[in-house]
Amino acid sequence: MKRPYYLFSSGRLKRRHNTLALEKMTGERQPDDAPEDEALPSAEADGARTPFPVESVDSLFLFGEVDINSKLITFLGQQGIPAFFYDYYGNYTATLYPRDNLLSGHLRVQQAQFYLSSKKRLVLAQAFVEAALFNIERVIKYYQPRLEGEARTAAQVTLQALTRDREALPKTTDIPTLMAVEGRIRDRYYQLWPHFLGENVTRLFPFNKRERRPPSNELNALISFGNSMCYTTVLRQIYRTALDPTIAFLHEPGDRRFSLSLDIAEIFKPLLVDRAIFRLLKTGEISPKHFEKHLGGCYLSEAGRKIFVQHWDERLSQTVQHRELNRKVSYERLIRLECYKLVRHLNNPVHEPYQGLHMWW
Template identity: 25%
Template sequence: MSQRSCNKLPWLVVSGYGAHIKSTPRTLTVQKNGTITEYPIGEVHHLLVVGGHTIHSAVLQHMQKAGNWVSFFAADGTPVGLLKPPGDMVDEQVRTIQQQAPAHNYALGITRAALARRLQVIGETSVVTGESPLYQGELEVLQDARQELEYLVTLDEIRRLHRLATDMYYEIMARTIPKGTGFRRRTARPYMDPVNAMLSLSYGVLSGVCAVHLAGAHLNADIGLLHQGDRALIRDIAELFKPQMVDQPVFALVRQGIASSDYEVGESRCTLSDALIRRVLQQLQTSIGEVAIGRQVEVLSDALVNGREFRILDPAEFFPRIPLKSVKKGHV
């Protein structure tokens, strides 16, 4: 089966295993899972090869001649190699732009969207379980936090409110999880319960996808807008997609039931069984949407580099909206 494709993004990600990548001076061809897809090589400004694939040396030759980039990543999104046209300084130029960007507006938009999506997950969970995990007044606190965002003038204030609202969200969602798992809130490493361990594994997978797309846009992963430090921009983008792409499916999997044999809590940490890890990864294959992540990264890049308006893509394009249920009776 063969098809031609005009890539919607200025970069192309080939992930997983087993693809066969070759090219002519005009066409890049990717054969995978019995399907052959052809791309005009002039429109693939950055080819990102993630995982284990076969790539012809002609691909590198033709991509470089066309002035395009090729980056290589391990399966988890860790960069392992890069080929760029001689003298191309786009990565240095974009780094300077990132360092000079007015982070406040970006941080505000990310925080606002992340909170809204977490509220959506709480509401959808209420519908699925038939009861709300919210205690009296908690919904109002989170809604007030969202309104307070509009009046915050410093990045430290935005970050503080973001941390408080996020911590509160995990404590609320913990009430939907069987108590026998020991999950009460999101904790730091080492993880002593299976739910935190599952979330950590899943966030790692999501972060790998975000890292690849940020590299495709030549954005520096360590120069964040909301977060600070190593991989800060990866955490910024991942924050927008954690609620629906990771939290919702992982919490649902736990509610469906995990056996005591699926994990082991030792003196220093909780270890997940290979079987449970496979279940989690299988779920993530359908819940993590690379198209949505790629489009959001493209919007961010366009705003930073070209001065366009920064906007968060409407979650309704990817996730259906379900209204919040009323507070569970008896919770005060």
């Protein structure tokens, strides 16, 4: 069974016969933005190789400093294996994307037409936001009974505002208004996080507001890294369909980004990213020692990223009983199913209208 591989070691990734091998480096990776950096390897490979069968590789996530050559790129392309690259601070930077093998000219035309039609685009954008708000609501309702006093009241006030905004979504007339509604609710939702995490965790990880570029503190760093993992995980599933990841409906398509991944990731952040963060902080698996400060920002250290990625991989393999398919489905498979739902809507919006995933567990 194929699965993603997460490579934290630095070195040279090679094709070895008909499989893959990482020839590791002996030195430590240096920051990518160092003034003296000349885009050369931080250290030489020491010859020690870690092979892994290509037949088991669904995708590669490269967190170390990894050298590759055209022969390796050709081999990955032949095997249909995408590779996702992250910089020294754990920020997603690029994707090595194999040549499309599930091309559908009809679907691509339909996807473009839905984007170009303001009415059709708005319907899909509303569905993405509605599902995202519904899943945020599920998270708040999970924690609300565990809160007391002012914390419980704050959660109730946020739920009331969320319900009003979610019910008013069909009345919105443009994408910027939708984005503003989603952003406003998410900000109020983040204000509840100290209550969800409890006094002991909040004392170690103070959190006032969401700050991104760069993350200002440990909790912001966790959110940024988790969102980045969600984005690339969604992109990996889009690649397994005939959808064009650059044509989106909620987020504006732009240069150098796969905007459709941003659309679908909004639905899964509360389920995958937020719950992962709560779990790792409340159990103490990630602590202040797993962060480092650099150039005014705060980032997960390599040790912290390893812990998060291991938990992330385990979370993606968790299953729930699907109410329509009547069988257990993994969280990762739910993302693929979401892509299929979008495909059906694009082909037949009347009989297969799209509704974003609503958590039922």
